[in-house]
Amino acid sequence: MLKLPVCPHCHAVYSYKEVSEMHQGDKICYHCKKKFSVRKTAGAFIWISVICALLVVFNLIIIFSTDDFNIIPVLTDLAAVTAAVLMLPLTVRFRPLKLTKSEKRSIRGKGEKIQADKKTV
């Protein structure tokens, strides 16, 4: 689940920095020039939910196991949240874009034109 996304068409690799700077929406692959959509919300929501659930369990264990206040659980929580935020780009996913009818027609049109050119030669 946690890995950097690759282009759904040609599997071109994108760096951590590139992925973290991407916005939700459509993007064109630098390698194959095909379109794909960048999806950030669903993966990030699941990731944050998992981290929150783990921290709640961790904090409940700490609260019920010790009576005196300790700074170490607070620092552990802070470190876990920081690590979770830094790992957010690993939850980004790329999906191939379905072409609209007009885009399909223009691609098919080009293909027919190329075939027609070959026939005339």
Ligand SMILES: [Zn+2]
């Ligand atoms: Zn590509």
